[in-house]
Amino acid sequence: MSDARANILRRLRAAPAGLTQPYSDWSVLRDRDWSIDDQVGLFRTMAESVNARVIDCVAPEDASRPLPSWDSVLAEDCAARGVRRLAVSAPLAAPLQALWTGSPNRPEIILTADRDTLFSVDAGLTTARGGIAETGSLILWPGPTEPRMLSLVPPRHIALLRTSRLHPTLWHAMTENGWASQMPTNVVLVTGPSKTSDIEQTLVFGVHGPKDLLILLINDH
């Protein structure tokens, strides 16, 4: 095995220099002069174009805008879609429990990383570290408080995204936040529910990942 390594590297090092270009113009990715409102609008358009559902809301304590609190939107949506067992991200479990205590017809809040349980719940609720306006993508950053499977194996995925966390492009999100020096085990960009067009190029939503993606867009910018 170490022979293979040495042999491959030796062959590559023996090759003459080839074409290269020392400098690149990144402005095609860099130059975006979008206001935050532009970004919110674009995010919604792009996310909805791939069948994500985007609902505007606010944090429960925020009374500055005439928008519903995210927990009430969540409760309504779960009721409308028959979500009875909702797996949630750890940081959201306690607040949600507190908000929902005493209210009737709320789904069961399940805090777990157990594989078989996650395969059996109706929906998974996660946070999003940020969003990408240009493509309508969520930036998920699973880790100690949020299992990777939470956004993947339940048939529905619901994500909380703050408008203040939108970035124009992936390049901006990555470079402005110094991802390269702090990559966790897993970062996932999610753009819409799972889909395929492998059969006759017919677009079908819901293959192996969630069939439904609901983005609770918390207006805090």
Add this chain to the structure above:
Amino acid sequence: MSHSSAPHDFRAGIDAGLHDTTLRANFRRAMDGLMTKRARQFEDPQEWTRLRALGQEIRQRALSKLPDLLERLEENCTRNGIRVHWAEDVAQANAIILEILQQRGITTVVKGKSMVSEEMHLNAFLGGHGIRALEADLGEYIIQLAGQMPCHIVMPAIHLNKTQIADLFADKLGTSPDGQDAEALTAIAREKLREEFRTAGAGISGVNFPVAETGTLCLIENEGNGRMVTTVPPVHIAVTGIEKVVENLEDVTPLLRLLTRSATGQPITTYVNMISGPRRGADQDGPQEVHLVLIDFGRSRVYADPETRQTLQCIRCAACMNHCPVYVRVGGHAYGGVYPGPIGKILTPQLNGLADYPDHPSASSLCNACVEVCPVKIPIAQMLVRLRNEKAGQGTGAVQDAGSGASRVEDAAWKAWAATYSTPLAYRVASAALTAAGNALPASAPLLKAWTSVRKKPRFAAQSLHRTLKEMGVADE
């Protein structure tokens, strides 16, 4: 690499493809769709020009320091807890994977889409050792059931229509063949595979962009199978060609944009999965082990020549085949090997030798449709010409089996042609003879025969342009 079998019979494949009307209709419909979707993504020619220049530069820069980047990738992956393996050939790579699986007593693996694993014939190899390897990408799942090879590197089952797929599922899975649309067929596959994801011992995937700077493996996909196989089973094994590494994390961003828009006309895929190690610290899930197998399989030879090295810039978007007038008519299976279409025509003979793939370089009209859409500006037509030179023994000998197509008859014919066309007097005599008597050549003459099967014989003019212009008094200076 030895020649274990007879050369690939491209002509038989072409013949089969051309005469299968269902197949041709399936391909035409699919390629039209893909071309239209791609075109909508690149409506701004300025943006396209600048973005692909950036893509080309990033790929060329990475290749220019490939050995250093591979070492850096290994170092950073290792630091992240990813175990890195190196394989020069298929046998080594398969042995590495088999050992990992056998040591852990794993008998079922689920797979994400990986063209490298097709190069390895991995499923058959594992099957021979009692390990079940199940394709999880819908298209790959379909063709695995059908016992076929992918016909397209992005859309592996695009040669089949839904009726054919419904019949296949009925035959292999016992579902009803009637009234199944794409949605119903997709639901069948979802149901069948869900339990497999939950219980498989390992997941195997390819990699779109391995990042040296951070030791990160980037995988893109739409279905979620790629995330499933890299997240749920306790072991994840990634396989990738050594040429794919990029230097910095930010390099992924333009390549990602170019790849998804070129491949399927999407601004981005549903999932972009960046894996930087097995679960660690307080992580709640994710595989306990991640392995990366770096494979050569002839790539270092392609790398050795600065011109052919450009082949390795490829990011596997398949735009070249989607736009290819030959591919759309003969289908992906005609090409043999793993990579069809224009990229396959230049890559396959370089990886496997011109002797085994003698007809690949010539099966192009050099129309340049592929060159026009390549997001990293691989000069595919120039590469085809280079391979023709190598085959005829007029290259540098850098390509495996160079000179294997040399023909004394052809060489003599071109020498005679060159002697005539480079000597004004000889050319004048020849053109006078052809204009006077060329039309007497029978339509069944050797080269004319192929031409006249569907065309009238070309007619020589009664008098050449040279003579006509001389008579008109046009200056000869």
Add this chain to the structure above:
Amino acid sequence: MTTGPPPSAPVFRPLPTGPVTEVYLFGTCLVDLFTPSAGVSTVRLLQREGVRVIFPQGQSCCGQPAYNSGHPEEARTVARAQIPLFCKDIPIVIPSGSCGGMIRQHWPHLFAGQPEEAAARAIAARVWELSEFLVHVLKVSLEDHGTPETVTWHSSCHAMREMGLTDEPKRLLGQLKNVTVAPLQRERECCGFGGTFAVRHADVSAAMVADKCADIEGTGAATVLGGDCGCLMNISGALEHKGSAVGSQHLADYLWERTK
């Protein structure tokens, strides 16, 4: 239906400085032996604009047939013989995008590291495809004397993708007031000629040209026009073979005949 990408950003080509009074004609080997009328019409179109045309009688071929067939040595031999014939610093006009592309794009590559490299590059920079030259350099305006007619236009792959032509031929046809251009469904798709490809892979080539003919006939045009004799030989041969009523003609001939 959109079957191709939008054209890339137009290639910037510096125009000749000052008025052009003299050009070379590179006639190409196919025009020379099969369609000399296209060469003659090219001369007349240029002369009418007050341009003196020089046709070096020693010329033959750009070398493309051998170059594309894995025989660069022989291609070089033939191309090398052309170089001294075009040494004056004046434009070289070619009634073919394919031969033009060979010289403009491939001669620098063919002669890389050879004694003729600089001379080959200088010639490559002076090459103009006919329609490109008429539109951008001479800026011709054409007066149509013909009767109303519908034609269709076949774009040559090398004119589009090696010479960077976008819509120059159609701009010329657009000046003919009695001519309607009915577009092909798949205008950007190759006709299947490809030089020796048509013989080496005759079956694929035949399938390609059959589809092209069907597309042409579907437009209802009386004539298909093209700017490359290779494509035209392929297309017209196939149209005739199937007994089609659609005729074919080189753009130069068509423009001259309608405007003389």
